[in-house]
Amino acid sequence: MKILHVDNVSIAYDQNEVVTQASFELDKGEIGCLLGPSGCGKTTLLRAIAGFEPITHGSIKLVDTTVSNVGYTMPPEKRNIGMVFQDFALFPHLTIAENIGFGIRHLSKKDKSERIKQLLELINLQDYGSRYPHELSGGQQQRIALARGLAPKPDLLLLDEPFSSMDAELREELAREVRSILKHENITAVLVTHDQNEAFAMADSIGVINQGKLLQWGSGYELYHEPESLFVADFIGSGVFIDGEVMEGNVIKTSLASLEGISPPECKPGCKVKVLVRPDDIVHDDCSPRKAKIVSRVFRGANNLFTLEMEDGTQLLSLVHSHHNHEVGEELGIIMEFEHLVVFPDKPQ
Numbered sequence: 001m002k003i004l005h006v007d008n009v010s011i012a013y014d015q016n017e018v019v020t021q022a023s024f025e026l027d028k029g030e031i032g033c034l035l036g037p038s039g040c041g042k043t044t045l046l047r048a049i050a051g052f053e054p055i056t057h058g059s060i061k062l063v064d065t066t067v068s069n070v071g072y073t074m075p076p077e078k079r080n081i082g083m084v085f086q087d088f089a090l091f092p093h094l095t096i097a098e099n100i101g102f103g104i105r106h107l108s109k110k111d112k113s114e115r116i117k118q119l120l121e122l123i124n125l126q127d128y129g130s131r132y133p134h135e136l137s138g139g140q141q142q143r144i145a146l147a148r149g150l151a152p153k154p155d156l157l158l159l160d161e162p163f164s165s166m167d168a169e170l171r172e173e174l175a176r177e178v179r180s181i182l183k184h185e186n187i188t189a190v191l192v193t194h195d196q197n198e199a200f201a202m203a204d205s206i207g208v209i210n211q212g213k214l215l216q217w218g219s220g221y222e223l224y225h226e227p228e229s230l231f232v233a234d235f236i237g238s239g240v241f242i243d244g245e246v247m248e249g250n251v252i253k254t255s256l257a258s259l260e261g262i263s264p265p266e267c268k269p270g271c272k273v274k275v276l277v278r279p280d281d282i283v284h285d286d287c288s289p290r291k292a293k294i295v296s297r298v299f300r301g302a303n304n305l306f307t308l309e310m311e312d313g314t315q316l317l318s319l320v321h322s323h324h325n326h327e328v329g330e331e332l333g334i335i336m337e338f339e340h341l342v343v344f345p346d347k348p349q
């Protein structure tokens with residue numbers, strides 16, 4: 001069952017269009033994410049879904065009701081939507097239990113306290129109901145904000161950069177935890193973030209936005225392995241582009257090798273193309289006759305990310321298990337393992 005339909009939505013501030021014809025849908029219980037660089041329009045789209053911004057094109061439907069179209073914006077309080085913000089926005093003078101119960105004041109005392117107890121257990125803070133927000137850590141406060149958003153059982157939960165004030169490690173841990181809480185409650189949610197690790201840790205589907213355009217909507221795997229544009233290929237994960245030329249028979253000639261793969265339909269033999277090379281396409285193998293010089297190394301715990309230089313000056317990245325302790329300046333044996341090629345025409349998109 002579809003819960004959210006965002007259909008060709010455009011949004012403008014004073015004639016200045018900041019979101020252009022964005023479309024995506026979410027099923028019941030699906031977690032979607034709007035991911036993109038600062039200023040790309042993701043918060044504006046989230047605010048339009050919440051009902052804080054009117055739209056200038058298209059429509060937004062929540063369950064079976066059109067909540068926004070051109071000339072009509074159902075007010076936020078009429079939409080059954082919960083929100084969690086980056087600054088938590090907990091009420092400092094209310095206890096944790098009172099904060100969680102704020103949106104369900106209409107329930108009977110018994111139902112309300114049962115729901116609060118259930119949510120405190122769900123976020124694993126069962127003993128904190130009588131405390132005040134300032135007595136809790138940032139991560140605990142954010143879990144309370146989540147419980148408050150979930151309390152009225154909204155059709156849709158919107159999360160705007162909910163972990164941005166936390167350090168990277170806690171952010172990913174909390175993202176995983178919040179995902180399992182949302183899945184437990186079977187809540188449909190939209191997360192806004194500029195952090196792809198957070199998006200990968202939490203979302204089922206991710207939409208990459210740049211300059212107001214939703215360029216691609218798909219799973220983390222699809223965005224990483226099957227990017228449809230240079231921007232998405234560059235923005236998601238790391239990698240380099242190498243120059244290539246399309247040959248007959250699905251072959252692309254590059255300075256590294258002649259590679260087999262499908263080129264975009266508009267790229268006929270003779271066309272210049274860019275081929276994406278991910279760090280996991282370049283595999284370390286001491287026995288390989290192909291060598292590359294290590295020009296830099298970033299230690300990443302389980303792996304090292306090496307920047308390698310080939311004889312002709314082409315630079316590549318390679319992710320190598322960190323027990324292979326090679327130093328900058330050494331020659332590293334490599335083999336190329338492309339599962340499938342990602343190729344773009346060599347022209348600005």
Ligand SMILES: Nc1ncnc2c1ncn2[C@@H]1O[C@H](COP(=O)(O)OP(=O)(O)OP(=O)(O)O)[C@@H](O)[C@H]1O
Nearest residue numbers: 013014018036037038039040041042043044045194
């Ligand atoms: N109230 C407003 N009035 C006019 N322009 C605005 C307003 N809010 C945002 N903008 C502009 O709209 C564009 C999109 O902003 P938005 O906040 O949606 O981006 P964002 O992707 O969420 O960025 P960030 O990650 O930095 O929050 C930006 O160019 C911004 O300057």
